[in-house]
Amino acid sequence: MKCSRRDLLTTALKATVAAALPIAAFRFLSPAEVRAAVADPALRWGFLVDTEKCVGCGFCVKACKLENEVPYDTPVSRTWVERYIVTRDGQTHIDSPMAGRDGFTDPKVRDEAVDPAEITKSFFVPKLCNQCDNPACVQVCPVGATYQTKDGVVLVDRDWCIGCGYCIMACPYGVRFFHPVYKVAEKCNFCYHRISKGLKPACVEACPFEARQIGNLKDPEDPVTRIVMTQRVAVLKDEYGTKPQVFYIGLDRNVR
Amino acid sequence: MKNHVWRPLYLVLGFIALFLVIRHFLVPKDFGVHGKNFTYGFHRAGNIQEWQAVPIKYHGRESCNECHPENVAANASSKHAPIQCENCHGPAMNHPDSPEKLPIDTSRELCLRCHGALSTPGSQRSRIKGIAPDSHNPGTPCTDCHNPHKPDLEGIR
Known part of the structure; x- marks a missing residue:
């Protein structure tokens, strides 16, 4: 095969044009356009839990279960309160009877008496869905039944969920459970029906001690955002890389 | 082929x-x-x-205030002011249409959520006055003596 210089150049030119054609099909977006296409930058729901203020009354759990029609007498709940009792021997006793629905009235932990003189610290930690920025539960859904909205809340499509339970396994926080009535995956969604109408989630409203707060993390003037930005807050299981958006004040190292 | x-x-x-x-x-x-x-x-x-589109069940004390301002005001001036009406009276749902009357939870267990004495050093719970439910008038509803809308001792019945 012979190839003159002229042939080489014309072929190379044609090849370059041909290769450039598919690139021309792409649109080059400005950073602002990309941000607008990816998510609404004005709103990102975040949550703040002040464990110092929680007294373990369980009104949040009661309100959550009634507001979101989670069967009241089942042990599952979208939100729950844990009691931690650390004793002098270094042991941690943890319980959450009926998810803390009826509060904590019994000094016994799971039918085991703890000597009050031995208790070094004891406190309550409310838990709920962290509405992660990188939700592991959404990644594993095989049918696209769970997803993250543009304002950062992870929802479950009850019509589309096949009930395989992958997401329940994937959540490192144990937030998801199987809904006893609808037979699909169920989780806290910050009371999406309330927050999208300008109301607070049922648990936030029910809390008499302001241990639970919700806010818009994209708004620097929001009280929750101010606290998250200016005070010392922690998140649960940071090492999983899920980027949880529920921030805790006064989190103890015993809290898992 | x-x-x-x-x-x-x-x-x-x-x-x-x-x-x-x-x-x-x-x-x-x-x-x-x-x-x-x-x-x-x-x-x-x-x-x-x-x-x-999920219906809202808890409407908040502002909604209660529209028809029951005297009760809301009484509670607002007491130590129980931060407690929402619906925590004890139950979610309003579509009250007064349905339910017509809200069932009030006057059980001891409701009061004990906060006032049951527990050893909880390092928690706000220890700053709330608590009772030992087994020795403090067991079996008697708290509301027989205490007024939940005026919980101070001057409001005792």
Whole structure:
């Protein structure tokens, strides 16, 4: 095969044009356009839990279960309160009877008496869905039944969920459970029906001690955002890389 | 080519066509990538409106105040001011249409949520006055003596 210089150049030119054609099909977006296409930058729901203020009354759990029609007498709940009792021997006793629905009235932990003189610290930690920025539960859904909205809340499509339970396994926080009535995956969604109408989630409203707060993390003037930005807050299981958006004040190292 | 090659090939093509037709009818029109990306935003768009349409059950004390201002005001001036009406009276739902009357929880267990004495050093719970439920008038409803809207001792019945 012979190839003159002229042939080489014309072929190379044609090849370059041909290769450039598919690139021309792409649109080059400005950073602002990309941000607008990816998510609404004005709103990102975040949550703040002040464990110092929680007294373990369980009104949040009661309100959550009634507001979101989670069967009241089942042990599952979208939100729950844990009691931690650390004793002098270094042991941690943890319980959450009926998810803390009826509060904590019994000094016994799971039918085991703890000597009050031995208790070094004891406190309550409310838990709920962290509405992660990188939700592991959404990644594993095989049918696209769970997803993250543009304002950062992870929802479950009850019509589309096949009930395989992958997401329940994937959540490192144990937030998801199987809904006893609808037979699909169920989780806290910050009371999406309330927050999208300008109301607070049922648990936030029910809390008499302001241990639970919700806010818009994209708004620097929001009280929750101010606290998250200016005070010392922690998140649960940071090492999983899920980027949880529920921030805790006064989190103890015993809290898992 | 031979018939035994074409026939299974047609069958496969037929199955693919059938699959595409069924899929066209079963998958909702609004199914697609709507959020951040395919990984997190692949869903049925209409589901967001479905969640937003869930009826509200807890309406808050402002809503109670519209018809019961005297009770809301009485509680607001007491130590129980931060407690929402619906924590004890139950969610309003569509009250006064349904339910017509809200069932008031006057059980001891309700009061003990905060006032049951527990050893909780390092928690706000230890700053709330607590009783030992087994020795403090066991079996008697708290509301026999204490007024929940005026819990101080001067409000004692």
